[in-house]
Amino acid sequence: MDAQSYEAFRASLRRLALERIEPHAAAYDREQRFPEESLEAFKEMGLVSLAFSEENGGQGGDVVSQAIALEELGRVCATSSLVLMVIWAGLGPVAKHGSQKLRAEVIRPAMAGNTVASICLTEPAGGSNLFGLKTRAEKTGNEWVLNGQKRFITHATRSDWYTVLARTGEKALGLFSVHKDDPGISFGNREVKMGIRGSPTADVILDNCRIPEHRAVGDSNKGYHYISDSLTWTRVLIAAQALGIAQGALDQAVKYTSEREQFGETLSRFQMIRGKIADMATGIEAGRALLYRAAGSIDNGESEARALASMAKLFCSDTAMRVTTDAVQLHGGAGYLADFPVERMMRDAKITQIYEGVNEIQRLIIAKHVYG
Numbered sequence: 412m413d414a415q416s417y418e419a420f421r422a423s424l425r426r427l428a429l430e431r432i433e434p435h436a437a438a439y440d441r442e443q444r445f446p447e448e449s450l451e452a453f454k455e456m457g458l459v460s461l462a463f464s465e466e467n468g469g470q471g472g473d474v475v476s477q478a479i480a481l482e483e484l485g486r487v488c489a490t491s492s493l494v495l496m497v498i499w500a501g502l503g504p505v506a507k508h509g510s511q512k513l514r515a516e517v518i519r520p521a522m523a524g525n526t527v528a529s530i531c532l533t534e535p536a537g538g539s540n541l542f543g544l545k546t547r548a549e550k551t552g553n554e555w556v557l558n559g560q561k562r563f564i565t566h567a568t569r570s571d572w573y574t575v576l577a578r579t580g581e582k583a584l585g586l587f588s589v590h591k592d593d594p595g596i597s598f599g600n601r602e603v604k605m606g607i608r609g610s611p612t613a614d615v616i617l618d619n620c621r622i623p624e625h626r627a628v629g630d631s632n633k634g635y636h637y638i639s640d641s642l643t644w645t646r647v648l649i650a651a652q653a654l655g656i657a658q659g660a661l662d663q664a665v666k667y668t669s670e671r672e673q674f675g676e677t678l679s680r681f682q683m684i685r686g687k688i689a690d691m692a693t694g695i696e697a698g699r700a701l702l703y704r705a706a707g708s709i710d711n712g713e714s715e716a717r718a719l720a721s722m723a724k725l726f727c728s729d730t731a732m733r734v735t736t737d738a739v740q741l742h743g744g745a746g747y748l749a750d751f752p753v754e755r756m757m758r759d760a761k762i763t764q765i766y767e768g769v770n771e772i773q774r775l776i777i778a779k780h781v782y783g
């Protein structure tokens with residue numbers, strides 16, 4: 412796509428976000444309900460298939476266009492942005508590494524936009540240290556049998572497909588596609604969260620969960636390799652979500668400070684307010700440059716992509732936390748109330764510093780790259 416096509420795409424996403432997503436965003440949060448209306452809107456616009464190759468029945472959209480979509484959705488509703496991102500994250504490794512049979516079963520039907528997916532990496536003992544995971548997958552006859560517990564799984568209870576990372580040997584991990592109706596899969600209680608409250612989060616429990624052998628994704632000893640590769644991509648997507656949240660908070664802060672009067676003037680006339688708005692806008696623009704540099708590096712197959720993705724995730728999520736906190740401050744007491752979107756945005760921003768690898772882990776990856 413050229414620059415003009417990206418801008419046209421961004422404008423179409425902005426329209427969709429304002430007309431179909433924003434009107435429900437506060438209710439998703441307040442009622443803690445899955446954003447079904449957003450999923451329907453994604454389906455009508457064919458957004459789920461954007462991230463998949465034409466060979467898999469998708470549109471073959473590049474990472475830059477995927478980031479544009481998540482940024483514009485995150486600008487009005489972080490939960491909706493997360494739903495699309497996690498469907499991509501759950502299905503992505505299967506589309507890239509799965510056999511033709513598995514892709515025909517999982518990916519092709521998902522392109523219609525009705526499928527919800529999860530990615531199951533984290534466990535009670537294996538968070539930042541993925542290698543600490545204990546879930547096992549054992550081959551018996553022509554089946555795999557999975558046992559273990561996955562923690563903090565986005566969309567658990569709502570997903571059709573769960574992509575599960577499990578130990579297949581002492582030093583080997585594999586990836587497996589588990590369907591919600593497979594025997595031996597069940598779910599823990601829904602977690603009560605600070606933000607992204609429309610997105611369900613729960614444990615996924617695998618108790619002698621038996622799946623056919625073709626549900627192993629690619630080589631059953633290369634799961635860690637597949638996930639490392641996928642995390643480079645999904646960290647850019649989380650950076651896009653975070654940047655969208657920051658931009659949304661700036662939009663709200665500009666609106667509020669342009670209308671609210673104190674001391675006989677609108678807040679936007681006060682220099683201290685203008686300075687804060689300038690800092691917020693500068694942080695966002697710097698984040699945007701880094702985000703699209705990182706997205707482009709994946710599209711171009713650059714060797715620096717992994718470090719750039721971590722930099723984008725780190726910078727954009729820290730920017731989102733700072734900008735949303737400032738936006739609440741600029742609203743005064745009103746910013747502390749659920750009546751204004753900045754209160755939700757500040758709560759939503761926090762998770763972007765934690766999931767897809769905490770920012771401390773991003774710093775370790777970046778430092779390793781710098782030292783060579």
Ligand SMILES: Cc1cc2nc3c(=O)[nH]c(=O)nc-3n(C[C@H](O)[C@H](O)[C@H](O)COP(=O)(O)OP(=O)(O)OC[C@H]3O[C@@H](n4cnc5c(N)ncnc54)[C@H](O)[C@@H]3O)c2cc1C
Nearest residue numbers: 530531532533538539563564565612765766767768769771
């Ligand atoms: C709402 C939500 C949704 C999520 N969705 C998913 C999902 O869909 N799928 C999934 O697999 N996971 C998901 N997660 C899990 C998430 O990715 C993990 O919580 C995250 O990776 C951190 O792991 P942990 O919680 O075990 O924290 P820990 O690893 O225990 O970290 C605790 C603290 O120690 C720090 N720390 C850890 N190691 C180091 C180190 N080496 N150096 C310095 N500091 C360190 C961390 O930065 C953090 O501050 C989700 C989490 C949440 C809260």
